[in-house]
Amino acid sequence: MMEQPHSCCKGAEVLLNLQPTSSVSIQYHPFFGPHDDLVLLELDEKLLSDVLYQRVTLRGQPDEDAVLCTKSKTYSVKFVGTSNSVFLIPPADCSTSHESGGENYKQQVATASVIKVAPGNMELVEVAPRLDKLKSILSENLYSSDEASTAMGDLYKWDDLINKVQASDDELKAGLQALSAVEIDGYWRIVDEKYMDVILRMLLHNSVLNDWSLDSLVEDKVVSVLESDGFPCKLVYHCLNVYGSRVEEEAMGGGVWRLDARRVCVHFARGILREGKRKMESFMEEWLRMIPEEMQPSFDMLEGEVLTEKLGVETWVRALSVSSLPTTPAERFSILFKERAKWEWKDLEPYIRDLNVPGLSSEALLLKYTRRSQPSIDAEPVFSAR
Amino acid sequence: MQIQVKCSCGAEKCPEWAIIELQGVVEVQPSFQHSLQNLQIGLLCRPSSQENYTFTVGYHELTGSKVALKKPMVVLKKIKYMDVATSSSSCVELDVVGVIRHKILFKTRPTALISGPQPTVKEKINAAGA
Numbered sequence: 001m002m003e004q005p006h007s008c009c010k011g012a013e014v015l016l017n018l019q020p021t022s023s024v025s026i027q028y029h030p031f032f033g034p035h036d037d038l039v040l041l042e043l044d045e046k047l048l049s050d051v052l053y054q055r056v057t058l059r060g061q062p063d064e065d066a067v068l069c070t071k072s073k074t075y076s077v078k079f080v081g082t083s084n085s086v087f088l089i090p091p092a093d094c095s096t097s098h099e100s101g102g103e104n105y106k107q108q109v110a111t112a113s114v115i116k117v118a119p120g121n122m123e124l125v126e127v128a129p130r131l132d133k134l135k136s137i138l139s140e141n142l143y144s145s146d147e148a149s150t151a152m153g154d155l156y157k158w159d160d161l162i163n164k165v166q167a168s169d170d171e172l173k174a175g176l177q178a179l180s181a182v183e184i185d186g187y188w189r190i191v192d193e194k195y196m197d198v199i200l201r202m203l204l205h206n207s208v209l210n211d212w213s214l215d216s217l218v219e220d221k222v223v224s225v226l227e228s229d230g231f232p233c234k235l236v237y238h239c240l241n242v243y244g245s246r247v248e249e250e251a252m253g254g255g256v257w258r259l260d261a262r263r264v265c266v267h268f269a270r271g272i273l274r275e276g277k278r279k280m281e282s283f284m285e286e287w288l289r290m291i292p293e294e295m296q297p298s299f300d301m302l303e304g305e306v307l308t309e310k311l312g313v314e315t316w317v318r319a320l321s322v323s324s325l326p327t328t329p330a331e332r333f334s335i336l337f338k339e340r341a342k343w344e345w346k347d348l349e350p351y352i353r354d355l356n357v358p359g360l361s362s363e364a365l366l367l368k369y370t371r372r373s374q375p376s377i378d379a380e381p382v383f384s385a386r
Numbered sequence: 387m388q389i390q391v392k393c394s395c396g397a398e399k400c401p402e403w404a405i406i407e408l409q410g411v412v413e414v415q416p417s418f419q420h421s422l423q424n425l426q427i428g429l430l431c432r433p434s435s436q437e438n439y440t441f442t443v444g445y446h447e448l449t450g451s452k453v454a455l456k457k458p459m460v461v462l463k464k465i466k467y468m469d470v471a472t473s474s475s476s477c478v479e480l481d482v483v484g485v486i487r488h489k490i491l492f493k494t495r496p497t498a499l500i501s502g503p504q505p506t507v508k509e510k511i512n513a514a515g516a
Contacts (some may be wrong), residue, residue: 012401012402012403012404012484013402015404015406015430015490016402016404016452016488018430018432018439019432020432020433020434020435021432021433021434022431022432023429023430023431023432024429024430025426025428025429025430026406026426026427026428026429026430026441027424027425027426027427028422028423028424028425028427029423029424030423030424031423032422032423036464037463037464037465038461038462038463038464038483039461039462039464040459040460040461040462040486041459041460041462042455042457042458042459043457043458043459043460044457045457045458048458048460048485049397051391051393051460051482052393052397052400052460052482052485053393053397054390054391054392054393054397056391057388057389057390057391058388058389058391058480059387059388059389060387061387062387066389068391083409084407084408084409084410085407085408085409085410085411085412086405086406086407087405087406087407087408087427088403088405088461089403089404089405089406090401090403090461090483090484091401091402091403091484112404112430113424114406114427118405121459162388163387163388
């Protein structure tokens with residue numbers, strides 16, 4: 001008994017493997033129709049395996065444009081229509097195909113059936129993750145010293161964040177890191193700056209009392225002392241993470257940490273300027289007083305954190321932290337130009353350094369969102385709103 | 387909200403679908419509008435060993451070729467179901483049911499064949515595109 005040929009005489013297969021001098025009849029499928037539930041998605045070859053191996057998800061709220069996320073990247077999904085007729089032909093399902101004509105008639109004519117005429121296809125454009133929402137929802141309920149009485153409203157676990165924020169897992173983790181968020185009892189929280197200030201000051205106070213070096217703080221000692229002062233151990237670790245870095249891995253007394261001078265100095269500068277701008281001399285005097293003896297502050301530590309302006313003969317300092325600005329370029333530039341109409345490059349750069357738009361270099365960003373002018377040949381170029 | 391993109395057939399077994407693309411619109415004679423199923427649109431032939439094809443629709447003949455897509459496409463099927471487990475309202479899933487890597491593309495003006503009996507399906511030249 002001869003074996004049935006493996007290849008089907010129907011469907012996409014016959015079309016794609018059509019032999020020379022052969023023909024195939026193109027027909028409307030028995031189930032031809034609009035099939036709005038069938039969509040075509042064009043993607044780069046390198047994304048194909050992520051899709052086929054079920055490593056991508058679509059994320060977004062019903063009122064948002066959907067984004068497609070791999071483990072580490074985010075893509076916006078756009079529909080592109082076509083005026084051509086795109087006949088979509090599925091593979092034949094040979095097991096359920098029904099032969100037209102009698103049993104004895106050998107099906108010699110190959111057929112391929114069109115299930116749908118596609119109006120177009122979806123395509124993907126890589127985009128920056130939409131992290132502004134992360135900051136705003138976590139800022140709804142800052143973790144503060146009177147946490148017990150104020151913890152109301154919405155708190156978010158990792159899975160809640162995935163559902164609300166249009167970003168890939170890796171980008172979401174990086175976003176949480178950038179916000180200095182901390183996971184407490186399964187919920188991701190941003191700690192109130194005033195509370196962080198209290199913890200940091202207590203740490204520094206104890207360092208002086210106990211003669212600890214800020215370059216080699218012993219984790220276990222720090223945690224036990226501050227815990228006995230009433231601070232939750234989770235927050236003490238968080239404080240070490242925010243203002244320092246681990247220099248040695250788990251050893252006898254736990255890890256060893258070094259406080260980062262820039263992060264500590266920026267923290268105190270922000271505290272001083274929280275109530276409003278200050279004259280330079282007054283600011284510098286108070287700032288130097290607050291900073292631990294071992295640390296050498298310098299004004300350029302504050303780039304991207306403060307703006308200086310000359311009013312008459314006085315120089316004033318005020319807070320403007322890049323971390324408080326929107327992550328989308330259009331909104332970022334809009335706020336920057338509201339703060340100051342004209343910027344020199346050296347002042348502007350720290351405030352746009354972190355902008356991330358896939359496919360746009362910083363020169364291209366400047367071209368797109370700013371107007372560059374140069375008062376005279378040897379003057380510095382100046383950037384203003386378009 | 388998160389919608390998982392699945393591939394229930396399995397990545398290695400994901401079947402290849404095909405596309406025939408032409409400029410213009412295929413028109414069906416009015417009396418056949420409501421019984422399209424199994425109606426022949428036309429005959430696709432491959433005359434030689436080259437990847438050139440002719441497509442005869444009604445009294446028009448189109449010539450074209452099989453091209454590899456610059457970027458592959460996947461065919462996604464939207465599946466809506468009621469999630470009994472979480473008793474939430476309808477859930478949506480996307481299932482990859484096919485991959486498309488090639489299409490047979492016709493982009494030249496059709497030539498008219500010697501007129502025969504009125505075809506049930508004919509190709510209408512797209513006024514803008516042709």
